[in-house]
Amino acid sequence: xxxxxxxxxxxxxxxxxxxxxxxxxxxxxxxxxxxxxxxxxxxxxxxxxxxxxxxxxxxxxxxxxxxxxxxxxxxxxxxxxxxxxxxxxxxxxxxxxxxxxxxxxxxxxxxxxxxxxxxxxxxxxxxxxxxxxxxxxxxxxxxxxxxxxxxxxxxxxxxxxxxxxxxxxxxxxxxxxxxxxxxxxxxxxxxxxxxxxxxxxxxxxxxxxxxxxxxxxxxxxxxxxxxxxxxxxxxxxxxxxxxxxxxxxxxxxxxxxxxxxxxxxxxxxxxxxxxxxxxxxxxxxxxxxxxxxxxxxxxxxxxxxxxxxxxxxxxxxxxxxxxxxxxxxxxxxxxxxxxxxxxxxxxxxxxxxxxxxxxxxxxxxxxxxxxxxxxxxxxxxxxxxxxxxxxxxxxxxxxxxxxxxxxxxxxxxxxxxxxxxxxxxxxxxxxxxxxxxxxxxxxxxxxxxxxxxxxxxxxxxxxxxxxxxxxxxxxxxxxxxxxxxxxxxxxxxxxxxxxxxxxxxxxxxxxxxxxxxxxxxx
Numbered sequence: 440x441x442x443x444x445x446x447x448x449x450x451x452x453x454x455x456x457x458x459x460x461x462x463x464x465x466x467x468x469x470x471x472x473x474x475x476x477x478x479x480x481x482x483x484x485x486x487x488x489x490x491x492x493x494x495x496x497x498x499x500x501x502x503x504x505x506x507x508x509x510x511x512x513x514x515x516x517x518x519x520x521x522x523x524x525x526x527x528x529x530x531x532x533x534x535x536x537x538x539x540x541x542x543x544x545x546x547x548x549x550x551x552x553x554x555x556x557x558x559x560x561x562x563x564x565x566x567x568x569x570x571x572x573x574x575x576x577x578x579x580x581x582x583x584x585x586x587x588x589x590x591x592x593x594x595x596x597x598x599x600x601x602x603x604x605x606x607x608x609x610x611x612x613x614x615x616x617x618x619x620x621x622x623x624x625x626x627x628x629x630x631x632x633x634x635x636x637x638x639x640x641x642x643x644x645x646x647x648x649x650x651x652x653x654x655x656x657x658x659x660x661x662x663x664x665x666x667x668x669x670x671x672x673x674x675x676x677x678x679x680x681x682x683x684x685x686x687x688x689x690x691x692x693x694x695x696x697x698x699x700x701x702x703x704x705x706x707x708x709x710x711x712x713x714x715x716x717x718x719x720x721x722x723x724x725x726x727x728x729x730x731x732x733x734x735x736x737x738x739x740x741x742x743x744x745x746x747x748x749x750x751x752x753x754x755x756x757x758x759x760x761x762x763x764x765x766x767x768x769x770x771x772x773x774x775x776x777x778x779x780x781x782x783x784x785x786x787x788x789x790x791x792x793x794x795x796x797x798x799x800x801x802x803x804x805x806x807x808x809x810x811x812x813x814x815x816x817x818x819x820x821x822x823x824x825x826x827x828x829x830x831x832x833x834x835x836x837x838x839x840x841x842x843x844x845x846x847x848x849x850x851x852x853x854x855x856x857x858x859x860x861x862x863x864x865x866x867x868x869x870x871x872x873x874x875x876x877x878x879x880x881x882x883x884x885x886x887x888x889x890x891x892x893x894x895x896x897x898x899x900x901x902x903x904x905x906x907x908x909x910x911x912x913x914x915x916x917x918x919x920x921x922x923x924x925x926x927x928x929x930x931x932x933x934x935x936x937x938x939x940x941x942x943x944x945x946x947x948x949x950x951x952x953x954x955x956x957x958x959x960x961x
Contacts, residue, residue, distance in 0.1 A: 487562040488571055491578045492636075494555035495717050498912075499726040499848040501734040501748070503548045505912050507589055507942060510534050512914035513928045514754045514905065517747055518815035524747050531812055536925075536935040540946035540961055549590065549945050555582035557596060564598030573628035577637035580621035580645060581850075587614045587656055588916055591663070591941045591958060594948075608954040615649065615656040622646045631689060635718030635847070640684050644714050644851045647680035647859050655920055660959055664925060664937035674868030681860035682871055690714065690853035692886035698763050699780055701852060703772070704829035704844045712853040721829060721845035728826040728846045731910070735822035737804055739796050740787060741776040742828055742840030749820025751929045752808035754909070755782050757902060763888050764906050766824070775830040775838040783822040784808060790838060812930040825910045854883050854907050862900050876900070883907060897921055936960060 497503050509515040510533035517530025524530065532538045538545055559579030566572045586593045593614040594606040609617055626642035634641070649656075651674075654667040684690065691711045693700055700709040707718060717726035729742070736744025758765040766781010773779055777790040787796040787804045796804040798817050810820035828844040861879035864870050880903055881891040887907075892899060901921045905914065918924035925935040938960025949955050 482561075482565050484562065484565050484567075484571060487558070487565065488574060491555065491558040491562050491575060493725070494551070494558055494582070495578075495850075496726040497551050498850070499717060499728055499730060501730040502544055503551055504585055504589075506530070506533060506544050507548055508912045508915045509910065510748075511536060511939075512918055512924070513926075514750055514909050514914050515748055516751060516810070516812055516820075516930055518749065518810050518812045518820060518930075520746065520815050520817055520819075523817075530748070534812060535931050536939045538942065540943040540949070540957065542943075545942050546945040546947065549586075549948060552582050552586050552589075553594060555579075556586065556593075560596070561598050569628045573625045573642075574637040576621040577625035577629065577642050577645070580618045580625065580642075583614060583618045583621070584645065584649070587611060587618060588652070589942050590944060591656075591660070592944060592955060593617070594952065594955065605952045605954050608952070611660065612657045615653060619646065619649050622649065626683075631687060633718075634713040634716045638715070640687050640689060641715040641851060643680045643683040644856055647677045647684075647856065647863075650674070650677040650680065651859055651863060652916070652920060662937060663959065664919070664940045665922060667920070667922075669866040671867045671869075674863040674866050677863040678860055678868045678871055681856050681863070684714070684853070684856045685860075685872075690856075692854060692857075692882065695886055695888040696763065698887055699769055699827070701849070702826045702846060703769075703780075704827070704841075704846050706849075707845065707847050710852075713847060713849060713851075714853060714856070715851040716847040716849050718847050719845045721841065722843050724843055724845060726848045727843065728848050729828060729842050729844065731826045732824055732828055732840070735783075736778065736824070737787065737796070737817065737822075738799065739804060740778055741790065741838070742778075742842070746817055748823075749810055750782065750823050750909075752810075752821065753929060754905065755784070755808065755821050758782075758906060759889060761888065762906060764909075769827060772827045772830060776840055778824060778827075780824055780827050783824065810930075823910055849911060854886075855904075855913070857883055858900065858904050858907065861895065862904075865895070865897060865900060 498505065510517060510530055516534040517524055519525040519531060529543060532542060533544065556579050559575045559582065562575040563572060566575060583593055591611040593609045595609060596606040622642050622645050625637060626639055626646060629637055629639045629642055631640060632638045653673045654669045658665060658667060693710065693712060700706060701712050704721065706713065719726060732742060733744045734748045736742060737746045738744065764781065766779055769780035775790050777788045777792065784806050787806065788794060789796055798804045805818055806821055807819055808821055826846045828840040830838040831841045833839040857879045860874065861876040864876045876895045877892060880895050880900060883903060885891060901917060901923065904917050915924060919940050924940055925937065927933055938958065941958050943958050943961035944955050949957050
């Protein structure tokens, strides 16, 4: 009855076996190999840490964590198009809040996050220097943050535990404290550095997120949707951690007209906002962002996509027409491939800007705002290109999108920090450094070429977060905190029950670990 957890342990052990040393001279030279407690296995600490980072690669997929954080929200859906994209109702159930404990994305995401957490724990068990310990602590906290956010219970197996033992399970409140402790250690022992690695600023940003969400994560499990009470002490801590990032002086908002540089193929070099990313190189990306583009674009566009996911018309219509984040033609991309950046609606064109693209039946490819999630024709729904891929030569005098484009995949960036601080002030935290919720929100708006708001309330901040961070994996988290996640949206006509703010524990996990208890409502 422990098959699932034995398999997770086995996966991790196989990974670690691949990290074992095979050359004694190399072991002595590198000085990074240590012996496990039993003395029977040697583990390369550097490789163990690298494997923990590698588990982040799954975040850039169109499924897993990303699917659970986006499809149930008000900014994404996955309509069935004839025989395409039904997938036994996988995407439809997420948007319509009808998932159950056997849902494949619920189960797969649980597995992937717990493997990441366990890899970090394994690394911590053999690390001897504070830098490695701090990086592993940050990564464990990062994986656990998502387990807390999505599922509300966190299994924890120590490296020395027997594979036959049932992992202990932290409830949501205790897991929140555990994550904060890991992040505190990371923040106190990490230096500043490149955004592709754990840094002090990344740890401080995650600490701000933990305290901003603490009211949600410590809510009575019997009423997980609130109402939430945001303690002033928690909001003050969120502000302090945001201030630590701001005062580092390492980040700034992209100037008006350059927002796209946060996401395009040279974002590593040009963006000043990136705090924590998975770094990719042209030609050999480890966490390719192509899924983010392919998942929505039509087969006949460039790049040739999978014609799947769309945004919702109401979300698109909430943008100011002058907002550069809404998108449009992007020099060096649209003029070569024909595809716009941002939201794609209406007739689609080839790279010359004149030739109309056709659908598979030879009709003009016109993306329309209206879409039925149960049955949609191939042109229904507004598409989104948030990570434009690098145009390269197609060898015939034209261009194609590089499927191995080097866009860094973003987890955390600076605009989010400013908006978190504004929200914490809104929720009762004490303003610092002369900032107000209005001044912080308007910093972001004015950097995007928009006029300042005279007043800012909860609706304004949620809207601004949506416009700034759409398709970056934060919308469900934000909507729950602001109390709108359960509200009806297009293709989900009724208010969802409160228990839907948490996903169920996968049934196979409950069946194999008696320490796990199924979440309320499932």
